[in-house]
Amino acid sequence: MKKITLAVACAMCTMASWAWSQKGHDTVAYIAECHLSPAAADSVATILEGKSPVYWANWLDNASHTPDYAYTKTWHYKNVNEGVAYEDAPTNPDGDAVTAIREQIAILSDSVSTMAQKQLAMKILIHVVGDLHQPMHMGRETDKGANYVKVKFFGRDANLHSVWDGSIMNSGHAWTYTEWQNQLDRLNPEQEAAEAAGNIDDWARQTLGIANEVYDYFPAGCKISYDQVAHWTPVIEQQVLRGGLRLARILNALYNPESTDKPADF
Numbered sequence: 001m002k003k004i005t006l007a008v009a010c011a012m013c014t015m016a017s018w019a020w021s022q023k024g025h026d027t028v029a030y031i032a033e034c035h036l037s038p039a040a041a042d043s044v045a046t047i048l049e050g051k052s053p054v055y056w057a058n059w060l061d062n063a064s065h066t067p068d069y070a071y072t073k074t075w076h077y078k079n080v081n082e083g084v085a086y087e088d089a090p091t092n093p094d095g096d097a098v099t100a101i102r103e104q105i106a107i108l109s110d111s112v113s114t115m116a117q118k119q120l121a122m123k124i125l126i127h128v129v130g131d132l133h134q135p136m137h138m139g140r141e142t143d144k145g146a147n148y149v150k151v152k153f154f155g156r157d158a159n160l161h162s163v164w165d166g167s168i169m170n171s172g173h174a175w176t177y178t179e180w181q182n183q184l185d186r187l188n189p190e191q192e193a194a195e196a197a198g199n200i201d202d203w204a205r206q207t208l209g210i211a212n213e214v215y216d217y218f219p220a221g222c223k224i225s226y227d228q229v230a231h232w233t234p235v236i237e238q239q240v241l242r243g244g245l246r247l248a249r250i251l252n253a254l255y256n257p258e259s260t261d262k263p264a265d266f
Helices: 002-016 023-035 038-045 057-061 067-076 097-109 114-131 161-171 177-184 189-196 198-219 226-255
Strands: 150-155 156-160
Touching: 002 161, 023 114, 023 161, 023 177, 038 150, 057 067, 057 114, 067 097, 067 114, 067 161, 097 114, 097 150, 097 189, 097 198, 097 226, 114 198, 150 161, 156 161, 161 198, 161 226, 177 226, 189 226
Parallel strands: none
Antiparallel strands: 150 156
16 A cells, blocks of 8 residues: 555656646636636637636646657756856757747647647647746756755655645645635736736746746755745746736737737737
């Protein structure tokens, strides 16, 4: 029984290294859903066959482990090593989060794309926009996005990536994704527009800046407890909210006839 429990725990740790926790991705998707125009909401619902973006928010984390979608494994992140400027980071020939988001926007905006292509692109887009806002998904290739940075989380062995995927978030608030949305999504229209502004490269640079701060704050072997959770939970709140608002802006640009944004703007 102990061996089974350990195996399950190890599997969960492996899956957790992919992205925000399930709750984080659900929250990003739900915030986006709450900000869709009626026209965009109808178009998204048509592509997803009536299901909510939340339904598909975590799909890619599992799908990337399957043979059919193994090509998306590198699409969850973009590595930028220490001391390297965002613009100078080598391009991953297999793709990364930034190129993946742009590719899905192109598919969704192309009139010749089939419904099957649009459905896959929508599922990927919903997930990867969330990933782009998890700081360790802009982490360093040298330590695999901080997966190799060993830390202690409330006395337990952990790595810095998994701590940022979900441990801090879930320790900061024991909320459902709807409660996360309700508590965070309270900006006025001007504030919302400011948070959603920019393009994908701007958002990636911003997340990279936070990633570098995280590396400086959490050296290998550090002990993470209540003080650290309290210090960094507001940053996670902000990143989750940004991810949701920016995903909504992309979808509204794609499907809202009155939007001043165009897919090429991203």
